[in-house]
Amino acid sequence: MAQQWEDDLKDWVAGWDAVRGTEAPPQNVVAWDGSVPSKDGLVLVCPEDQVVMARGAVNAQEKEVLSQGILLTGAVQELDRGLSFPGESGMFDAPMGDVTRFEVDEWGKPVAHSTLSVQDEVAYMGPLLTDASTERDPAEVLDPLVSSMANEAFLADAERLYTVVPEDEVPARESQGWERAAVVLRLG
Structure with missing residues (x-):
């Protein structure tokens, strides 16, 4: 069952891109589904209890985690x-x-x-x-x-x-x- 942030992904990412401004390219944000797409400039969003698995999959793809943030909601x-x-x-x-x-x-x-x-x-x-x-x-x-x-x-x-x-x-x-x-x- 999808979490609320996953259902809202398209909208909050559109807001995130709008807040970043027109000089920044749109982000390629995807919800973690057990795999890491081979796209460049990827932003992977996953539940906190799956971050270790996601990082392992990122390393297996020979990619690097440049930064880690927390998605908050209210x-x-x-x-x-x-x-x-x-x-x-x-x-x-x-x-x-x-x-x-x-x-x-x-x-x-x-x-x-x-x-x-x-x-x-x-x-x-x-x-x-x-x-x-x-x-x-x-x-x-x-x-x-x-x-x-x-x-x-x-x-x-x-x-x-x-x-x-x-x-x-x-x-x-x-x-x-x-x-x-x-x-x-x-x-x-």
Whole structure:
């Protein structure tokens, strides 16, 4: 039986490509089915309990895993927690074709941003980026940013939200309401 991320694969990958921008070529993303296609630039997505088998199959094909990320998912209604921004911070959004850029400003200075692409019932959120020179805990602006973006996805009739992050970002994202869905292996 397919998992939800597999059923949504086409849509969240379209969102992921849109967030990456037009200067990046579309990714060749496939769900792990026990084999590794011989395509170049492959991104293989597999359940966490099958990552060792997938890596073994990749090695047998004499390919290399260039990076490993975690596909996270969350119900839009669960991620929209109605959080507000601290102090004099405010959020602005700007539609830009297939994506909307969200920016958190404080006293007119950008302190965090991300992008969102909605594809039917699925939305994909790009990386959450913060200004490193800010002394505050990044969660003070990132948690409300995720909440606001989930609200925007809800208004666009999306039911689920996806993102791909490095393993070290997972704990902060889980505290926002995200859940692990799969492992993403970029092959070379």
